[in-house]
Amino acid sequence: MRPLEDVRILAVEQYGAGPFGSVHLADLGAEVIKIEDPRVGGDVGRYVPPYAEGEDSLFFEAFNRNKSSLSLDLASPAGRAVFEDLVRTSDAVYSNLRGDVPAKIRITYDDLAHLNPAIVCCSLTGFGMTGPRASEPGYDYVLQALGGWMELTGDPDGPPSKSGLSMVDYSGGFVAAISLLAGIHAARRDGIGMDCDVSLYDTAIGMLTYPAAWHLNAGFRPTRMRHSAHPSLVPFQAFEAKDGWLVVGCAKEKFWQRLTVVIERPEWASDPRFATFADRDRNRDVLLPLLEAIIAERTVAEWLEPLRTASIPHAPINDVAAALAEPHTIARDLLVETDHPRYGVIRQVASPVRVGSEPPTYRRAPQRNEDAARILGEVLGYGATAISDLAARGAFGDVAPA
Known part of the structure; x- marks a missing residue:
């Protein structure tokens, strides 16, 4: 069995953050049933x-591979009964x-515990279910x-700039997935479910990590750094070479000592201005222009080999196409294919979540309501007459069960 093959999740989800969190659970084998609102086209x-x-x-x-889909109008009594x-x-x-x-739509633990005392209700919201902003919509850009x-x-x-990716959404999805799994573990142990009140806001604040600790305890006020430099480790930033950009990072003293050899300035390793982390941080305005001038003398490719040979943290600054074509991307099986009735073969990135040695299998995202017959018949045991009656009473909106 796949790791989560014995887990069933009802996903009242949409767009990015929620589906991103559950897609990794589906890749691990969980049965993720997307409840899609027929009134708005799913x-x-x-x-x-x-x-x-x-x-x-x-x-x-x-965001939705390996999932199932059921159109269900939760606002109708018949749809609510199916849910x-x-x-x-x-x-x-x-x-x-x-x-x-x-x-409001009654999907919290208090609303559902009488049906299943062990149910876990994980709500990933913009601002959480309490606090002054609880009723506000939350989007990645706003939270950044x-x-x-x-x-x-x-x-x-x-x-000020946002990340090129929706990192609050994606981080929030991972936080929700962790919370949901922890809740299921506890519910199976204790027989009692719970609410998991997870939010994008909590995620964004929680990921401030050490800059927050520095500020709260030492009054540190973060500032934007030129060329995306690290606030205290020097050098650790983007450098412009003759034909492009690369990142070089000296997160340990040994890396700095090696770098002085690569750039043919070995005397800098013992130069009192640059000898330690503190020295280089204090004299960054002296050191960085010197390094930038040296790195600008060669192409990115001319720097990569000596940096690799010296085991100094470094990377070319790839565009998306180059990142997807990286040999390491291919070697780690990070590109997967699924068959689709409209698009043919779809290529996309794999989940980075790895559990055990068995590779996950991938199935395209479901068509809307595609899995109705299986869910209603096999999972719930409804017969044809019951399904027709539910449809007549508006349980599935204007989408007839397949």
């Missing part, structure tokens, strides 16, 4: 441009909605601004 991720056609999009594929039957047979209800919505991330990112002379 998960909005199905329609994200530019690579979207009908209800298919490459955006949706990236409650699913709760009786599931381990968790997972959602990413506005903080006040889980209680509010959480202090943007003020830390970019050139000192430029405007």
Whole structure:
């Protein structure tokens, strides 16, 4: 069995953060049943441009492989009845909605415990289910601004900048997945479920880590550093070579000593201005211009081999295409393929979560309501008459069970 093959999760999820968290659980074998609202055409991720056609999009594929889909109108009594039957047979209800919505649509532990005392209700919201911002919508960009991330990112002379990726969303998804798994473990041990109140805001603040500790305990005020430099380790930053950029980092004294040899300045290893972390930090305005001038004399490729030979942390600054073509990407099996009825073969990145030696298997993201017959018949044991009656009472919206 795959690691999570005995886990069933009802995912009232949409767009990015929530589906990103659950896709890794699905890759590990969990049965993730996407509950898609037929009133709005299901998960909005199905329609994200530019690579979207009908209800298919490459955006949706990236977040929803290995999952199942059931169109279900939770606002209708009939749809709610189906959902409650699913709760009786599931381990968790997972959602990413506005903080006040889980209680409004009755998917918290207090709402569902009478159906299944061991159910785990994991709510990944923008700001959490308590606090003054609980009813506000939360998006990655907003959280990068509010959480202090943007003020830390970019050139000192430029405007604050967001990450090129939705890192609060993705980090929040991982936090939710960890919380959900911990909740399921405890529920199976104790027989009692719980709420997991996870938020993008909590994630953004929690990931401030050591700059927060420095500020809270020593009054440190972070500032943006030129060329994405580390705030205290010198040198550890981007350098411009003759034909592009690379990162060189001396996170240990031995790396600095090796670097002085590579750049043909061995005397700098014992130079009192540069001999230790503290010396180099204190004299960064002297050292960095000297290093930048030296590195600019050669191409990126001319620097990579001597840096690799000396085992100094370094990397070319790749674009996305180069990162996906890196030999190490291929060697680690980080590109996977699935077959799709509209797109043919879809290539995408694999989950970085690794458990055991068996490689995961990958199946394309589901069409909307594609798994209705299996879920309603095999999981819930509904017969044709019961399904027809539920459909007539609006349980599935305008999407008839397949």
